Amino acid sequence: MATIRDVAKLAGVSVATVSRVLNQNGYVNEETEKRVRQAMKELNYKPSEVARALFKKTTKTIGLIVPDITNPFFPELVRAVEDVMNIYDYTVILCNSDEKTDKEKEYIEVLKQKYVDGIILTTNQLQLDEVSEWDIPVVVLDRPLSRSYPSVIADNYGGARLATKHLYDIGCRKIAHIQGPPHVVNAIERFRGYRDEMMERGLWDERLIISGNYQLKQAKEAVIEVLNKYDIDGIFAGNDAMAVGALKAVQQLGLRVPDDIAIIGYDGIPLTEMTTPELSTISQPIYEMGAIAARILIKKIEGKPLEKLHYVLPVELVVRQSTRRGE
Numbered sequence: 001m002a003t004i005r006d007v008a009k010l011a012g013v014s015v016a017t018v019s020r021v022l023n024q025n026g027y028v029n030e031e032t033e034k035r036v037r038q039a040m041k042e043l044n045y046k047p048s049e050v051a052r053a054l055f056k057k058t059t060k061t062i063g064l065i066v067p068d069i070t071n072p073f074f075p076e077l078v079r080a081v082e083d084v085m086n087i088y089d090y091t092v093i094l095c096n097s098d099e100k101t102d103k104e105k106e107y108i109e110v111l112k113q114k115y116v117d118g119i120i121l122t123t124n125q126l127q128l129d130e131v132s133e134w135d136i137p138v139v140v141l142d143r144p145l146s147r148s149y150p151s152v153i154a155d156n157y158g159g160a161r162l163a164t165k166h167l168y169d170i171g172c173r174k175i176a177h178i179q180g181p182p183h184v185v186n187a188i189e190r191f192r193g194y195r196d197e198m199m200e201r202g203l204w205d206e207r208l209i210i211s212g213n214y215q216l217k218q219a220k221e222a223v224i225e226v227l228n229k230y231d232i233d234g235i236f237a238g239n240d241a242m243a244v245g246a247l248k249a250v251q252q253l254g255l256r257v258p259d260d261i262a263i264i265g266y267d268g269i270p271l272t273e274m275t276t277p278e279l280s281t282i283s284q285p286i287y288e289m290g291a292i293a294a295r296i297l298i299k300k301i302e303g304k305p306l307e308k309l310h311y312v313l314p315v316e317l318v319v320r321q322s323t324r325r326g327e
Contacts, residue, residue, distance in 0.1 A: 077286055161194070
C-alpha cells in the first residue's frame with residue numbers, strides 16, 4: 001500500500017506539499033498539484049481518513065442516540081435524519097441506549113473518540129451538566145433536555161388533551177391512561193394533558209393511571225390487571241405500542257373494541273393500520289421532526305445562525321375503527 005512519502009518521491013516534492021494538496025490548505029502552484037495528483041493516481045494512493053480528520057478536525061460523521069430501536073416510532077425518525085445527512089455527505093452512527101444511563105455514557109465516549117462532528121439525542125438519561133461538558137454541537141429530538149440546546153418536539157400536551165377529548169366526545173366517561181416512563185419528558189407531558197382534560201370535565205380518577213413504560217407487553221399485562229378491578233370504557237395510551245398492548249388485553253378478556261372499550265394511541269406509526277380493529281391515534285409528524293433536527297445540526301456544525309432554537313410541531317387526530325362507535 002502506497003504511503004504519502006511514496007507519492008512525494010514520485011512527484012518530486014516534499015511530504016508537506018502532498019499534505020497541502022490533500023487538505024487544500026496553503027498555496028501549491030497548479031503544475032505541482034497536477035504532478036502530485038498524477039502520482040497519487042499511478043500509485044493508487046488512498047489518504048487516511050483518520051489522519052485527515054485529525055488535521056481538519058472534522059469527520060463528516062454524526063452520532064444519533066435513540067432509547068429503543070425496537071419501538072416502531074424510532075426507525076422513521078432515524079430514516080429522516082439519515083436522509084438529510086446523506087444530502088450533506090455525512091454518515092450517521094446509530095446508537096441504541098435501551099433507556100440505560102451507563103450505556104448512553106459509553107456511547108458518548110465512543111462517539112467522542114471517533115471525533116464525530118455533532119450528536120442528535122432522542123433520550124434524556126443524561127444530566128444537563130454532563131452534556132454541557134461536550135465540546136461538540138448537540139440537538140435534542142423528541143425529548144427536550146434544556147432550553148440551552150436546540151430542540152425539535154411535537155405538541156405532546158395538546159395531543160394528549162385532543163385524544164382524551166375525543167374519547168369523551170364519543171361517550172367515554174371512565175377513561176384510563178397508559179403512561180410511559182415517568183422520567184421521560186414527553187410521557188410526562190402526555191400524562192399532564194390527559195389529567196388536565198379529565199379534571200376539567202370532572203372525571204379525574206388517579207386509579208385509572210396504568211404504567212406501561214412505552215412497552216407493548218407490559219401495557220397488555222397492566223391493562224388486564226386494571227380491567228379486572230375497575231370498569232373502564234375508554235383507554236388513551238401514551239404511545240401506539242402500548243395501544244396495541246391494550247387492544248390485545250381487551251380482546252383477551254372477551255370485550256369488544258370500540259363498543260365496550262374505545263382505544264386511542266399516540267405517535268401515528270404504520271402498525272396502527274395493521275391491527276383489527278385499526279387503531280385511532282394522535283399522529284406526530286415523525287419524519288419532519290427528524291429532518292428538521294438534522295438540518296439544525298448541520299447549521300450548528302457549519303457555524304451558521306439558527307432561524308429558530310426550539311420547534312414544537314402540531315399533531316393530528318386520526319380516527320379509525322377503535323373509536324368509531326355506532327358504525
